Amino acid sequence: MxxxxxxxxxxxxxxxxxxxxxxxxxxxxxxxxxxxxxxxxxxxxxSQLVNLNLGHQHPRLVKALQAQAEKLATIQPAFANDARSELARLISEAAPRSLNQVFFTNGGADANEHAVRMARLHTGRRKVMSMYRSYHGATTTAISLTGDPRRWANEPSDSSVVHFFGPYAYRSAFWAGCEKEECERALAHLEAQIILEGAATIAAIIIETVVGTNGILVPPPGYLPGVRALCDKYGIVYIADEVMAGFGRTGTMFAVENFGVEPDLLTFAKGVNSGYVPLGGVVISDDIAATFAHTVYPGGLTYSGHPLACAVGVETFAVFKDExxxxxxxxxxxxxxxxxxxxxxxxxxxxxxxxxxxxxxxxxxxxxxxxxxxxxxxxxxxxxxxxxxxxxxxxxxxxxxxxxxxxxxxxxxxxxxxxxxxxxxxxxxxxxxxxxxxx
Incomplete structure (x- = not known):
């Protein structure tokens, strides 16, 4: 028995x-x-952990998974694969116009890990700035980037991460009386911190486009464009963490579309295929991709762009359109x-x-x-x-x-x-x- x-x-x-x-x-x-x-x-x-965007047992996603398993269950990332290539194309076409290459990961935490690595190699700088009210994952760099209490028990961690206050008008850290003041004062605070930390030492600023588990904090009008302008001014890479807010959650394919802003790197996971098979990634701007045109990118994963995961991602785009x-x-x-x-x-x-x-x-x-x-x-x-x-x-x-x-x-x-x-x-x-x- x-x-x-x-x-x-x-x-x-x-x-x-x-x-x-x-x-x-x-x-x-x-x-x-x-x-x-x-x-x-x-x-x-x-949606389980805000990843099941197309629900439990969606028949088209299940069918896509079954069909890919029958065709080719797995292949390592150095080989070309139809499902992987097609999903990269679809994501690139949906992303802001300057982001045209996709590096696939197993989930959101390692997507953020690799985005930071790319930013550091691209700029030659080390520091990364992130918000106190944030969550970016539980791997080593990602938990360092995280601003909420989940980071505390994992310290000491990456000492080159610097946290700052993002906008939160209801509980303003800046004594703001309205969203306009909150935006202006939050940006002034961020610039002051950039200057005091040494702009030439900062590789990237990573921000959840809409802060997720730390409050569903929608940035006030003008804030993200203001961050973009500061990044341009000081030569800093702007990373948009869309692991939770991406793939339709806010009513646009990527949440940055709501705010008229283009990041240099955009991370995703969760809703890309509703978590039917683990998948995440980084969408990379042409400028950063060019850094690695003739220089080896020192990173990779055995299951990067897994065919089963990518096949469900491809079908996700079709479902988004048809429904x-x-x-x-x-x-x-x-x-x-x-x-x-x-x-x-x-x-x-x-x-x-x-x-x-x-x-x-x-x-x-x-x-x-x-x-x-x-x-x-x-x-x-x-x-x-x-x-x-x-x-x-x-x-x-x-x-x-x-x-x-x-x-x-x-x-x-x-x-x-x-x-x-x-x-x-x-x-x-x-x-x-x-x-x-x-x-």
Whole structure:
């Protein structure tokens, strides 16, 4: 008789104290829903880890994966491969016009690692600047770039990373009274730091186009063009981290399109193929690519541009076109999510702010809307985090799987979600907040 191990008995879990892990055992998924081993179904309002942009078991993605497996399951990256070449072409054509080559990686963290390596080799400089409120991955350089508490236990790390304050008008570090002031003061702060750090020592500035797990922070008008101008002024490479915000999440293929700005390097992963097979990459400007025209780029990965992953990526572009994913994401964001959350702000004293683009939103919960004191403090202990834990448990009990970070509920469902499903999820959030905040 074969013994079947408990679902987590031999799995070492990330970001977890192992003896406290109590994983939900998921056995099936379809569209915007997944199901556990007890038959409980959940509306996936987190797209797993904001990567499942086209949902669970999309039939066209599954078929593309199967067809590629039958044709050629794998081939090392030094060989040409149709799926890899076609996906690189599609990504280059969708990216800002000066970005025309793609270096494939296994995911977002190593995409950021390689983007930084390219910037350092291109400029001959070492330092990289990133925001405090940011997440760029958990590998060595990427966790150094990360600004949130996940970095702390991994230090000492890359000492040539310098953090700065990005714009966050609701909790302004610059005492700004409006978005215009926040933009101007954030840019002045960044330039001052560039000068004080020594512009000639700085290789790159890396920014999540829309900050993801640290708050769905949409930059104010003019900020990213201002960063672009500072990078041009001081000869610094501008890296746009679109691992989470790219591939339709904000209603455009790449989030930089919302802000009229072109980076020198753009990193991606997650939504490129909805995570059906691990895949990420760096889209490279012509200027930086020329650095390596006759000089060897010292980096590579065994599974770079894996055919199975790339085949699903190619089909993702076709699905985006055929199902009009970008337009429907914009429409659902503007006509369903935005007005619903605006009403939520009016209805609940403890909803301090809502913000977002496309299907990428945050509800920031506070103790009092006048003081703006967060419902739970920054980097809360388990005891301090009790209010958010109760809200999360209530949402799950109601059949909605949320993404909760600090004092915020993030809204990031699969982009294929119907209007009815989206409204159902939003209503669940409203009902739970009513019970938990007013109960």
């Amino acid at each position: 074969t013994t079947v191990a408990a679902p987590t008995s031999h799995v070492f879990h990330s970001w977890s104290a192992q003896d406290h892990v109590d994983s939900l055992h998921v056995v099936a998924g379809q569209g915007v829903f997944f199901e556990d081993d007890k038959g409980q179904q959940y509306l996936d309002f987190a 009009d994913i970008l337009q429907r994401t914009q429409t659902l964001g503007q006509e369903v999510v935005a007005p619903f959350l605006a009403d939520l702000c009016k209805d609940f004293e403890q909803v301090g702010e809502v913000r977002g683009l496309g299907l990428f939103w945050a509800i920031e919960l506070v103790k009092d809307s006048r003081s703006r004191e967060a419902l739970v403090p920054f980097n809360p202990s388990a005891e301090e985090n009790a209010p958010m834990l109760r809200i999360g448990a209530a949402l799950k009990a109601a059949g909605l799987w949320p993404m909760i970070q600090q004092n915020r509920i993030h809204i990031a469902p699969p982009l294929i979600i119907s209007e009815a499903e989206l409204k159902r999820g939003l209503e669940i959030i409203k009902q739970v907040l009513s019970a938990e905040l007013r109960g």
